[in-house]
Amino acid sequence: MSAILFAVGEMAAASATTLSAGSATSLGSIVSPKLQSKAFIVKCNTRNYLRNFSGLKAEAFVRCESESSFLGNESVAALRQSITPEARNEMQRSWNHVQSQASYKVAVLGASGGIGQPLALLIKMSPLVSSLHLYDIANVKGVAADLSHCNTPAQVFNFTGACELANSLKGVDVVVIPAGVPRKPGMTRDDLFNINANIVKGLVEAVADNCPDAFIHIISNPVNSTVPIAAEVLKQKGVYDPKKLFGVTTLDVVRANTFVAQKKNLRLIDVDVPVIGGHAGITILPLLSKTRPSTTFTTEEVQELTLRIQNTGTEVVEAKAGAGSATLSMAYAAARFIESSLRALDGDADVYECSYVQSDLTELPFFASRVKLGRNGVEALISSDLRGLTEYEQKALEALKPELKASIEKGITYAQKQTVTA
């Protein structure tokens, strides 16, 4: 429980352009021991800003908590530099801006599932969200009723079954798709293809018809194929905007950051490892040489960490022994990616995340890399990460290409064979 609440605290901190509002008595008592140990905390008197805020974080103070940012060093460094009186005024304006503009609508398709439920909870905690639309083919009413009792601002709406899908998408800014079946022990992500391809196709058709301008976050596996399927469906519907279609690979980054911090005894919140390629087995390529803060690894450490990051999903599937795949860490990672997207939509000019997107960084049409997010989606692909790779990384990059290419082609071929529903 405390782990979830801590994640929520971090999420809110990131969402408020690294301003976090905390109640001294409730949230503070849960989060404080860890936060207090951090080097950089600024407290501002903010009763006025928070008077109308009825969420978990009520009234007592605002903590400008740079190191709670999900975005790692860049934003931490930016905030450190900015702590001057003028910058503090700017932060106050920023906070007012967030308070007044926080009105985004987010839809979760597959909201009653193992990922959908904790993800919905984390989104419900975001001060940037005014409406949370929960859609599933089953059990969504209860999830929505339960969630709606949390006294945070986002209003919760539930939608069940195909006849309510269109309404769940009307006016939505970000659509997240964790609908589908998860892996069981012994299965690869590709084994999910036949079921999940069809689910993603149907849901993306509805997105195309009802909120074609929304950011679309695909979680359903195999992401290496479901994103190309989504792209084809959107093309067939005439509404494809490659800047707004994302395969969610944030969990690979979250895992890489955790394992590197543990291995090198670094402060978790400082570590940022870009993960490129795709989201299955060897297509997941952590660029350990690009770790921030700059860190050296022995050859054995590189091999061990790379293999672990590539296989962690399977580790969880086996540990759950038939009861599904990663759900809680996935919800955390997806919430981070949503929060980053909302901050970009809200005009934050310093938002970077890794994601599997249409790309020209390699010869493959889809590729995961760091991207800069802006109001219109992907503003830039960060090519510098691919320069100056180690020999190990260069070989691994070449080795992953045939598998990723085959998965992309499988998705495209599947989508092109299907008839898109008018």
Ligand SMILES: NC(=O)c1ccc[n+]([C@@H]2O[C@H](COP(=O)([O-])OP(=O)(O)OC[C@H]3O[C@@H](n4cnc5c(N)ncnc54)[C@H](O)[C@@H]3O)[C@@H](O)[C@H]2O)c1
């Ligand atoms: N991208 C990643 O890093 C990552 C990580 C973990 C899991 N996943 C994938 O996420 C997906 C969901 O995993 P889970 O553990 O939540 O599974 P789950 O079975 O617990 O939940 C899936 C939910 O989708 C719903 N659903 C099925 N068909 C639907 C449809 N047509 N419309 C709306 N909802 C529908 C189900 O009713 C269920 O509630 C799986 O494909 C899994 O492989 C991705």
